[in-house]
Amino acid sequence: MLEKAIQGSALYWIWLLVLLAVIGVGFFSYLTQLDQGLSVTGLNRDVSWGFYIAQFTFLVGVAASAVMMVIPKYLHNHKAYARMLILGEFLAVAAVIMCLLFIIADLGQPQRLFNVILYPTPSSILFWDMVVLNGYLFLNIFVGWVTLQAERKRVGPPRWIIPFIYISIPWAISIHTVTAFLYAGLPGRDFWLTAVLAPSFLASAFAAGPALLILLAYVIKIFAKWDPGKEAIQSLAKVVIYAMLAHLFIIACKVFTAAYSMVPDKLEHYKYLYFGLEGHTMLATFSWVAISAGVIAVITLLFPKNRQADNILAFSMILVLMSTWIDKGLGLITAGFIPTPLHHMATYVPTQTELLITLGIWATGFLIITVLYKVGIGVRKEIESG
Amino acid sequence: MNSNRRKFIKIAGLAALGWSICPPLAGARTSRYKRIEEGLRAERWAMAIDTAKLTQEVMDRAIAACHELHNVPKIENDQNIKWIWVETFYNLIYDQSHPFLQERQLPVLTLCNHCDNPPCVRVCPTKATFSREDGIVLMDFHRCIGCRFCMAGCPYGARSFNYFDPKLFLNEDDMNRDFPARDMGVVEKCEFCAHLLDQGERPACVEAAEGALFFGDVRDPDSEVRQVLRERYSLVRKPKLGTEPQVYYLI
Numbered sequence: 001m002l003e004k005a006i007q008g009s010a011l012y013w014i015w016l017l018v019l020l021a022v023i024g025v026g027f028f029s030y031l032t033q034l035d036q037g038l039s040v041t042g043l044n045r046d047v048s049w050g051f052y053i054a055q056f057t058f059l060v061g062v063a064a065s066a067v068m069m070v071i072p073k074y075l076h077n078h079k080a081y082a083r084m085l086i087l088g089e090f091l092a093v094a095a096v097i098m099c100l101l102f103i104i105a106d107l108g109q110p111q112r113l114f115n116v117i118l119y120p121t122p123s124s125i126l127f128w129d130m131v132v133l134n135g136y137l138f139l140n141i142f143v144g145w146v147t148l149q150a151e152r153k154r155v156g157p158p159r160w161i162i163p164f165i166y167i168s169i170p171w172a173i174s175i176h177t178v179t180a181f182l183y184a185g186l187p188g189r190d191f192w193l194t195a196v197l198a199p200s201f202l203a204s205a206f207a208a209g210p211a212l213l214i215l216l217a218y219v220i221k222i223f224a225k226w227d228p229g230k231e232a233i234q235s236l237a238k239v240v241i242y243a244m245l246a247h248l249f250i251i252a253c254k255v256f257t258a259a260y261s262m263v264p265d266k267l268e269h270y271k272y273l274y275f276g277l278e279g280h281t282m283l284a285t286f287s288w289v290a291i292s293a294g295v296i297a298v299i300t301l302l303f304p305k306n307r308q309a310d311n312i313l314a315f316s317m318i319l320v321l322m323s324t325w326i327d328k329g330l331g332l333i334t335a336g337f338i339p340t341p342l343h344h345m346a347t348y349v350p351t352q353t354e355l356l357i358t359l360g361i362w363a364t365g366f367l368i369i370t371v372l373y374k375v376g377i378g379v380r381k382e383i384e385s386g
Numbered sequence: 387m388n389s390n391r392r393k394f395i396k397i398a399g400l401a402a403l404g405w406s407i408c409p410p411l412a413g414a415r416t417s418r419y420k421r422i423e424e425g426l427r428a429e430r431w432a433m434a435i436d437t438a439k440l441t442q443e444v445m446d447r448a449i450a451a452c453h454e455l456h457n458v459p460k461i462e463n464d465q466n467i468k469w470i471w472v473e474t475f476y477n478l479i480y481d482q483s484h485p486f487l488q489e490r491q492l493p494v495l496t497l498c499n500h501c502d503n504p505p506c507v508r509v510c511p512t513k514a515t516f517s518r519e520d521g522i523v524l525m526d527f528h529r530c531i532g533c534r535f536c537m538a539g540c541p542y543g544a545r546s547f548n549y550f551d552p553k554l555f556l557n558e559d560d561m562n563r564d565f566p567a568r569d570m571g572v573v574e575k576c577e578f579c580a581h582l583l584d585q586g587e588r589p590a591c592v593e594a595a596e597g598a599l600f601f602g603d604v605r606d607p608d609s610e611v612r613q614v615l616r617e618r619y620s621l622v623r624k625p626k627l628g629t630e631p632q633v634y635y636l637i
Contacts, residue, residue: 038549038571039550045468045547046464048538107531107533107571108570110532112531115511119529124508124535185509186509188541341543342542342543346464
């Protein structure tokens with residue numbers, strides 16, 4: 001099937017070259033980081049995780065959200081997803097690979113990465129995150145490829161693949177739960193120290209992932225001339241609304257707990273996140289953009305007419321992505337570190353090198369998505385043209 | 387000929403497998419370690435800091451002694467390294483302070499608490515940071531992958547990361563050759579001078595502070611530390627977190 005990836009239009013190749021160029025820039029920035037250490041980042045003694053770890057967290061959610069199509073398709077026989085499911089699975093593959101790259105980019109001693117396997121430490125949640133992420137990557141490549149191959153041969157998926165599909169459902173939940181546990185189990189970080197962190201991660205993930213998928217579906221419709229189906233997109237849009245409502249609700253619950261209890265250890269973080277501390281209000285501006293974008297998207301989509309209009313739906317999905325990305329990709333990590341455990345104000349702004357490396361990894365993800373989608377859609381077209 | 391080669395490869399393969407699983411098969415000697423009984427031993431090391439005796443001069447001396455001994459680089463930005471440093475009493479113990487407390491702005495020394503229940507050890511994915519039997523929390527600079535999970539896990543801000551190559555900030559001639567300089571990209575922190583204790587000496591900061599810091603076995607009722615804890619009122623940082631810090635502040 002892979003041969004389909006090397007047969008494409010000029011536009012396809014130009015797009016791949018553009019992505020490769022961005023990856024190249026990212027790679028050279030990474031060489032600088034390897035040479036000069038993480039001193040080239042905006043990270044510091046107080047805010048010791050930043051943009052890389054935030055992207056990682058956001059993308060674990062995108063990866064996990066494939067389950068929002070797997071459950072209806074395999075547990076409820078929701079036929080509308082039959083044609084599009086492969087897109088969800090391949091998106092998960094690309095997202096997990098980006099996650100792993102972001103983790104590596106964040107390490108101070110990346111050449112010692114395999115110490116995590118050499119000295120396995122079950123007490124560390126990071127150890128378990130490695131286990132579940134790699135397992136999920138394997139499951140999605142495996143299930144996606146085997147089912148696609150079966151379809152190409154015009155037969156149903158082999159029976160032995162079914163257990164892997166069923167396992168992939170709780171496994172998807174587990175990757176984002178374990179990722180939330182990275183933060184939620186730390187005694188001194190009150191912003192993260194909440195039982196609602198894993199559920200809130202899942203809620204925002206199930207909004208962000210399907211939103212991205214809907215946008216990708218529109219891109220495919222335009223550039224690959226293949227329609228994933230109106231019903232599939234409409235079903236996904238409903239998932240986005242429910243998930244986004246749950247996400248906003250959980251934010252409100254967290255804010256209430258901090259604001260009404262007025263316990264300073266919790267409240268200070270929310271003050272920083274939404275109003276800024278000691279004049280540092282940049283993150284607060286972003287936070288309000290996130291809240292507004294989320295609320296506007298939900299209100300818009302609650303009306304079926306809006307949902308069914310492609311333009312409005314696509315625009316709302318951009319708002320949802322913006323909202324959830326700011327929430328996890330900017331706010332979550334930084335606000336967890338500020339104020340510091342010693343009640344000092346600290347700052348963190350990603351540097352240019354950091355942004356270029358981040359962009360390079362995103363481009364890698366999009367390259368993987370492009371190639372995998374080229375194969376997946378190629379096979380689909382082949383089947384549907386009889 | 388063919389079957390001979392085949393046999394040879396088979397045996398060589400099995401032998402390699404055997405030796406890699408159990409090296410003594412190849413005649414490799416398993417080394418025997420001797421326990422050196424010199425040095426200071428305790429069931430549980432702890433420190434008590436007499437906040438009343440901490441003059442600026444005493445604190446500067448303690449910091450200088452520590453940072454020189456351990457080749458801690460002086461970096462003048464927020465990507466710096468600190469093993470022992472000065473904070474106000476309020477910043478250290480804000481959860482047990484109030485606005486009218488006399489000592490609120492008092493400068494106090496702070497360092498790793500060598501917790502009995504250390505979150506940094508719990509979260510480390512490679513056991514690069516670990517608790518010794520006598521409670522000292524140590525770092526293996528050669529195993530650390532630089533993920534900085536321990537820094538997020540530490541509720542006391544006691545850990546520093548080598549964002550830079552520390553050698554850039556160290557003068558080759560002034561470096562202490564008896565303690566390793568770190569590589570770029572690993573985490574470090576106070577070690578209660580475990581290497582000095584093993585040689586029979588007390589921690590550098592304790593020696594330098596001349597009576598402002600007490601150090602000893604907190605499980606031994608007759609130790610100096612226990613004696614001052616009996617006589618004076620003392621606090622630990624963030625006791626509600628259950629980390630059981632072993633650095634006590636005498637008020």
